[in-house]
Amino acid sequence: DAKTTQPNSMESNEEEPVHLPCNHSTISGTDYIHWYRQLPSQGPEYVIHGLTSNVNNRMASLAIAEDRKSSTLILHRATLRDAAVYYCILSESPWDAGGTSYGKLTFGQGTILTVHP
Amino acid sequence: GAVVSQHPSRVICKSGTSVKIECRSLDFQATTMFWYRQFPKQSLMLMATSNEGSKATYEQGVEKDKFLINHASLTLSTLTVTSAHPEDSSFYICSARNRGHNEKLFFGSGTQLSVL
Numbered sequence: 696d697a698k699t700t701q702p703n704s705m706e707s708n709e710e711e712p713v714h715l716p717c718n719h720s721t722i723s724g725t726d727y728i729h730w731y732r733q734l735p736s737q738g739p740e741y742v743i744h745g746l747t748s749n750v751n752n753r754m755a756s757l758a759i760a761e762d763r764k765s766s767t768l769i770l771h772r773a774t775l776r777d778a779a780v781y782y783c784i785l786s787e788s789p790w791d792a793g794g795t796s797y798g799k800l801t802f803g804q805g806t807i808l809t810v811h812p
Numbered sequence: 813g814a815v816v817s818q819h820p821s822r823v824i825c826k827s828g829t830s831v832k833i834e835c836r837s838l839d840f841q842a843t844t845m846f847w848y849r850q851f852p853k854q855s856l857m858l859m860a861t862s863n864e865g866s867k868a869t870y871e872q873g874v875e876k877d878k879f880l881i882n883h884a885s886l887t888l889s890t891l892t893v894t895s896a897h898p899e900d901s902s903f904y905i906c907s908a909r910n911r912g913h914n915e916k917l918f919f920g921s922g923t924q925l926s927v928l
Contacts (some may be wrong), residue, residue, distance in 0.1 A: 731917075738818070738905045738919035739856070782855070799846060800907075800917060802856040 699783045704807040707773045715768040715806055717783030722763050727786050730768045732779040773810045780805040814840045816908050818920025833891045833923045835906030841886040842908035850903040896927045
């Protein structure tokens with residue numbers, strides 16, 4: 696599986712933007728870039744995903760480098776509830792030619808985001 | 813949004829007993845479910861992948877006879893930890909892929925297993 700590299704931790708102040716970087720230099724052409732986050736004692740929560748183009752949703756934006764070897768998750772205005780471990784993950788498209796679903800997600804260590812009031 | 817229900821949320825058992833954890837997709841059909849394990853202050857480790865109606869595929873190093881996975885329907889998968897020992901104490905998390913949202917995974921809230 697292609698691997699990702701993230702900083703161990705980052706800090707931000709409330710209501711300021713946060714840019715969480717992720718390097719994935721060995722990404723293949725069919726790998727999707729996913730971001731999930733996990734609060735203590737909870738299961739991960741989907742944040743956003745993309746393939747080539749930048750993506751926006753109500754939670755965040757995903758900026759993907761032109762060569763796809765890195766990406767950045769952008770939280771436009773951090774809140775205290777955004778404090779979590781953020782995981783950047785690569786996965787293949789979930790469907791192979793035979794129709795069997797795969798596309799498992801292999802989690803790395805993630806970035807611990809601390810948000811200060 | 814899609815909801816994955818996992819229970820129990822917490823279980824304490826004696827060494828040598830078996831524990832079953834259920835994972836249900838409440839409002840969608842889950843073609844694939846994944847089971848993860850997470851130790852304190854560590855990341856999630858994928859244990860196995862299960863597709864409805866077929867045998868689970870286990871990751872290297874995960875004992876299939878110890879961690880029994882059943883995915884009998886499109887909305888239910890179970891993980892049974894057989895003959896549990898203290899080293900099996902961990903946070904177990906299931907996730908499911910919605911047939912209509914192929915790239916996105918939905919996660920359960922996890923089960924904290926403590927084996928005495």
